[in-house]
Amino acid sequence: MSSALLIKDVRIFDGENEIPSGSVLVEDGLIKEVSKGALEAPNASTVVISKPGHTLIPGIIDGHIHAHIDEENTVLGQALKFGVTTVCDMHQEVENLAELRNRALNDPNSADFKTASQGATVLGGWPAAVITAHDKSEETLAKVAAWPDLKNRADVEAFIRDRIEDKADYIKLMHEDGNGLSVKPTLPSLELQKDVIEIAHRNGLLAVAHATSLQGTLDVLRLGIDGLTHTFCDQPPTQEVIDAYLASNAHCNPTLVALGSLTTEGQQEQESYAHDPRASKFLNSQGKQNLCRCMALANDKSRVKYAYQSVRELKAAGIDVILGSDSAGPALGTAFGLSAHHELATLVSKCGFTPEEALRAGTSLVAKRLRLKDRGRIVEGLRADLVLVEGNPLEDIDHTLDLRGVWKQGMLCSAYDSLVA
Structure with missing residues (x-):
């Protein structure tokens, strides 16, 4: 682990509340102390960083991505550069898990990795139907053919x-x-x-579901799902779906940026992020190109405004909305790490969130709902996953991209070495 680290003279958003000026002491990868005033360095080897006019927030948690492995480390490495210290994978090839976990555990320049492993799939179901509609290569067809094809309760067990x-x-x-x-x-x-949900719960596991239609959302809410990994965009929300969320105490991980790419209505904003110099420095040429394109998988019924409206109404009803980008290599219009910032801004600009509420959705609340008990807040005893930004994102959420330092378990991401050079 790193030597002691003291970050002082900064505004702190601890995942729940603001400290206008304070200090955070890190030892052995954990948060040792948080103070509303000044703290003293415990020894001469302590790295001390004083940054008035800056804000320290918990590492951002992206509650919905799909990882892949490449030599450039454009998933976990890129995510960390953007201040996303944990990514939550929502469908993954089993053979990739060991390598992704090894990178997360042993590479201080890679985000931490959580996963569902393989999703509960059926033959011809999602996402095979969309993948094979666009890619009929032997390699892809063989991969999809190896996915689970659940038919009955014994298969689910x-x-x-x-x-x-x-x-x-x-x-x-x-x-x-x-x-x-x-x-x-x-x-x-x-x-x-229902069998998938019941057997998952029986084994102490959280169960979350993909659905992008109102009816599909209603279906799984009524079965007792713990959360949705998208909101819907095929029609406006109804009181029926709000009531179903309330009855099940499920959370919503709306992936608004991805839905904007799905309907193509988000392209202009995607291009803006791709060309933002604060972001483009961490994107390769292919990443920039992909961000400027759209998935365009929606039919003429779907509108991203329905998704925005659903989130506004869910929030008004007191339903937990958490951050997730659905970033994936094939998911045009998304970029690992960067799309989490786009999602935060969209919650504020389109869905009536205050910047503080959006930050909470991307830190403490996503940690709570996905049962990540050791992160998401800046409090004593938790992981020292920290992000330093210039300015005040509690007033203007755009400042989350004014990144000046990112630490995973107290280790500074090398993209920010100049901070302490």
């Missing part, structure tokens, strides 16, 4: 045992009926989905 063997952090199921899309996947039966 075996699937959950496999996820436990994989040390999955939660269970992901797919309930995509295609109501708002240009593709029509096979929809698992409600009986099968």
